[in-house]
Amino acid sequence: MPPETPEPVLTGLLTVDAIEGGLARVELEDGSVEDWPLASLPRGVQEGDVLRLHVEAGDLTVEIDHAATRERRHTAQAQLDALNVVPPAGEIDL
Amino acid sequence: MRPLLALAALSFGLASAQTPGVLTIRFLDVGQGDAVLVTSPEGKSLLYDGGRSETRMQVLLKKYGVQSLDLIVASHGDADHITGLIPAVTLFKPKFFLNNGIAATTQTWSRLTQAAQQAGTQGLLARNQVINLGSVKVTVLPPPPGMPRDEQNVNSVGLLVQYGTFRLLMTGDSETPETQAWLKTYPASFLGPVDVYKSIHHGAANGDHLAWLQAVRPRNVVIGVGENNYGHPTAQALDLYKRMGAAIYRTDLNGTVTVTVQPGGKYAIAVERGPAVPKAATPATPPVSSPTRPTPATPLYRSCAEARAAGAAPLRRGQPGYNPALDRDGDGTACE
Numbered sequence: 001m002p003p004e005t006p007e008p009v010l011t012g013l014l015t016v017d018a019i020e021g022g023l024a025r026v027e028l029e030d031g032s033v034e035d036w037p038l039a040s041l042p043r044g045v046q047e048g049d050v051l052r053l054h055v056e057a058g059d060l061t062v063e064i065d066h067a068a069t070r071e072r073r074h075t076a077q078a079q080l081d082a083l084n085v086v087p088p089a090g091e092i093d094l
Numbered sequence: 095m096r097p098l099l100a101l102a103a104l105s106f107g108l109a110s111a112q113t114p115g116v117l118t119i120r121f122l123d124v125g126q127g128d129a130v131l132v133t134s135p136e137g138k139s140l141l142y143d144g145g146r147s148e149t150r151m152q153v154l155l156k157k158y159g160v161q162s163l164d165l166i167v168a169s170h171g172d173a174d175h176i177t178g179l180i181p182a183v184t185l186f187k188p189k190f191f192l193n194n195g196i197a198a199t200t201q202t203w204s205r206l207t208q209a210a211q212q213a214g215t216q217g218l219l220a221r222n223q224v225i226n227l228g229s230v231k232v233t234v235l236p237p238p239p240g241m242p243r244d245e246q247n248v249n250s251v252g253l254l255v256q257y258g259t260f261r262l263l264m265t266g267d268s269e270t271p272e273t274q275a276w277l278k279t280y281p282a283s284f285l286g287p288v289d290v291y292k293s294i295h296h297g298a299a300n301g302d303h304l305a306w307l308q309a310v311r312p313r314n315v316v317i318g319v320g321e322n323n324y325g326h327p328t329a330q331a332l333d334l335y336k337r338m339g340a341a342i343y344r345t346d347l348n349g350t351v352t353v354t355v356q357p358g359g360k361y362a363i364a365v366e367r368g369p370a371v372p373k374a375a376t377p378a379t380p381p382v383s384s385p386t387r388p389t390p391a392t393p394l395y396r397s398c399a400e401a402r403a404a405g406a407a408p409l410r411r412g413q414p415g416y417n418p419a420l421d422r423d424g425d426g427t428a429c430e
Contacts, residue, residue, distance in 0.1 A: 015199055015200045015201070017172060017198070017202075018173070018174075018247075020323075020324040021324060021325070023324060025173065027173060027200045027201060031201050031202065031205075033146065033173050033174075035323045035324075046244060047244065047246060048198065048244060049199075072199040073197065073199055075204075076197035076198065076199055076203060076207070077196075077197040079197065079207045079211070080193065080196075080197040080207055080217065083207055083210055083211060083215075083216070083217030084193070084195060084217035085217075086216070087218060087219060087221070088218075090223075091223065091224045091225070091226060092190070092223065092224070092225045092226065094138050094140075094164040094189065094225060094228065
């Protein structure tokens with residue numbers, strides 16, 4: 001008898017775009033955005049946090065990936081700082 | 095045809111044309127989010143936020159015949175404000191990208207900064223500065239010092255847009271801590287009254303509050319709002335606007351709301367669709383949203399020294415306080 005095929009384990013990342021009252025607006029890996037109940041996310045979750053999803057045997061767990069959050073913040077801030085370099089002095093005429 | 099329908103039809107008819115010689119401001123119907131397109135009489139344009147959909151923004155840019163963008167502004171880094179800026183920067187390669195200096199962690203934000211980099215668009219960290227969009231004066235309200243950097247809303251970048259006596263104020267999704275700090279930073283005469291005001295945070299309960307609105311004194315409020323799960327706009331915000339006697343426009347009910355401003359500051363407001371918007375009911379002030387609204391008195395500087403002392407020089411034709419007698423070479427700029 002062949003061994004039973006193990007149930008696939010699903011994982012993924014979410015990014016918290018904003019928290020609006022009892023909802024968290026989260027960005028999925030494909031870039032789309034959904035509203036999730038804040039209560040379904042880990043306690044203490046903050047805007048900008050990267051969340052790691054894990055689905056196994058029908059159970060969903062969500063945890064804050066602090067290392068990924070730090071890395072994202074660092075990379076994104078470096079990109080923006082590079083873009084913002086050399087501010088023009090005085091008034092700007094367009 | 096009823097007057098409103100005629101106005102709406104006129105708005106459709108002129109949808110793809112920029113009326114020459116006037117300032118045009120379009121509160122774009124982007125669904126739940128904000129996007130405001132400002133085009134100067136000289137054809138210079140800025141886009142303040144871009145809504146939450148790249149596709150929708152592309153459609154709107156085409157619909158309104160946008161030929162170029164000189165400046166894009168992200169009031170803050172939330173997706174419902176920045177997503178549409180990605181195609182805008184890619185298509186038009188604006189010269190500058192004004193931002194609050196605090197990167198968001200989303201892929202959407204990262205794509206926006208990458209698009210700006212590829213377009214050769216220079217980032218501008220918001221600070222106390224004036225950006226002249228042709229003859230339209232745009233004053234930047236940077237986030238006040240001391241706002242927590244891990245909260246985008248309270249670090250929203252505001253813009254005060256002035257043309258003649260006309261004044262438009264937009265402050266992103268700012269919340270009470272930021273507006274309280276601005277109240278301490280700016281005199282009430284700077285903040286208000288404003289002819290048109292963008293509702294804070296789509297009419298959320300944590301945005302506009304009485305003390306702030308008493309300083310801003312909005313005559314007309316436009317709410318950028320669409321279908322949403324957050325309860326925007328809240329009854330609390332709507333009640334506040336009514337208490338201020340402001341006429342209320344909503345992009346979910348009225349579609350794109352277009353403000354056209356004549357040299358000097360007289361303005362008219364047209365809606366794309368929806369119910370008639372009652373005029374503001376402020377007995378102590380003149381009627382609003384009327385093309386024949388009387389132009390309030392402007393400060394007229396007697397000398398350039400006076401204008402410089404007030405921090406108003408140089409003064410361009412169309413800006414409050416411009417005095418032709420001080421424009422010696424007649425090039426439209428006084429006290430150069």
